[in-house]
Amino acid sequence: MEYPSSEWSKLKRYVEDGRYSIDNNVQENAIRPFYVGRHSWSFSDTVAGADASVNLYSLLQNCPVNGIDGYPYLCALFKALPTAQTADGFPALLPWRIDPTSA
Known part of the structure; x- marks a missing residue:
């Protein structure tokens, strides 16, 4: 009973505000690709390859945030x-x- 007592102020927030989720599955699913990628990145041969x-x-993770399908975006990007021609472009x-439909 010591742990719930020490965390009581935080536990009360969940009951007082119905907008709070009872778990953090949404947040964990959002960071899962980074966790899986971390293992893959350890096999990069060079710093330039890792960069x-x-x-x-990063580009592909920005696609869902902006409501864009990644594959058509990559086709249009390439x-x-x-x-x-320059960094300004x-x-x-x-x-x-x-425009992902321009591919």
Whole structure:
């Protein structure tokens, strides 16, 4: 009974506010790809390869946040990538700026 007593103020919040979830499954499912990816990233041969993997992974994780399907986005990205001649052209290729139906 010592643990619930010491955490009583936090436990009360769940009962007082019906918006709080009884578990954290949504949060755990959101971070699961990072956890699984962490194991895969340990096999990167070079720092540049690990950086490339992280950049690609970040792009793909931004797709669902912006309501975009990742595969059509990647198709459109690889088609439009040669048009970015300088670093200033890359922001136009972000998931929320490129039209995934243009692939």
